[in-house]
Amino acid sequence: MESSLKNQLKVGIFVTVGIIAIMGSIFMLGANKALFSNFAHLYAEFENVQGLARGSVVSLSGVVIGNVEKIEFVSEKNALKVDMKIEDGFLERVFEGSQVEIRTQGALGDKYIYVIPGNPKSKNVVNGSTLPVAKSTDLLNVLSERGKESEKIFDIINEVYKLTKTLNQDNKIGTLINNLTNSSEDMKKVSEKSLKLVSEFSDGKSTALQFKNSVDKMNNILTKIDKGEGTLGALINDSTLHEQLKSLVGGSQRKNHVKSVIRSSIEKAED
Known part of the structure; x- marks a missing residue:
């Protein structure tokens, strides 16, 4: 009887010490402490x-x-x-x-x-x-x-959340991105056309200058003709030649010339 009681006491002490050791180890390790x-x-x-x-x-x-x-x-x-x-x-x-x-x-x-x-x-x-x-x-x-300044930050976060939630509905974000893409492409086309127009305008400056030079040269030629310079100027400004041409193609002198031609033709036919 006494032997059984002593054995139970030893087992109880051993179990108690073991539990204390385990709990101590868990506590030490949980607190990140080395033994x-x-x-x-x-x-x-x-x-x-x-x-x-x-x-x-x-x-x-x-x-x-x-x-x-x-x-x-x-x-x-x-x-x-x-x-x-x-x-x-x-x-x-x-x-x-x-x-x-x-x-x-x-x-x-x-x-x-x-x-x-x-x-x-x-x-x-x-x-x-x-x-x-x-x-x-x-x-x-x-x-x-x-304090109160931080409340503004949370208000901004809340507003951003609401905006994001609204954009997520009905695929609005996808539509928005698609519209931005199309707008970007349109802007690219406008930019390319603008550069082309600028280039053409730059080339046009050279063409306009050539045209101006041509007009100046034409004015010089007409001025010389008006002054009677050169063959064409002489023909245009010679009054004698003018009268001869006039007698050939117009007026009473032309009629007389035509009559003489007709008369000569008739006489040759009678002969």
């Missing part, structure tokens, strides 16, 4: 931790180097002091001039501390150092600080 590592502590003071909690991740260049160990109020200061427990091996990658800021994992995810690396040529920070806080660039934090 047999040395740690250093770095500190930072924030005016607002934005929901940062104990166990939150501390990241350096995207690599998890530790966790938040403790958050406490600073006496006589409107600030919160954050104790960061860093794996000792990563401390040599944190240089003087490094800064910290609170960021968000995902759009609405958990908060974590991001260590902005300093100059690698600087000295390493030592255990217990306090790192300066960088001006926050977290989107949600910036929006919350802007």
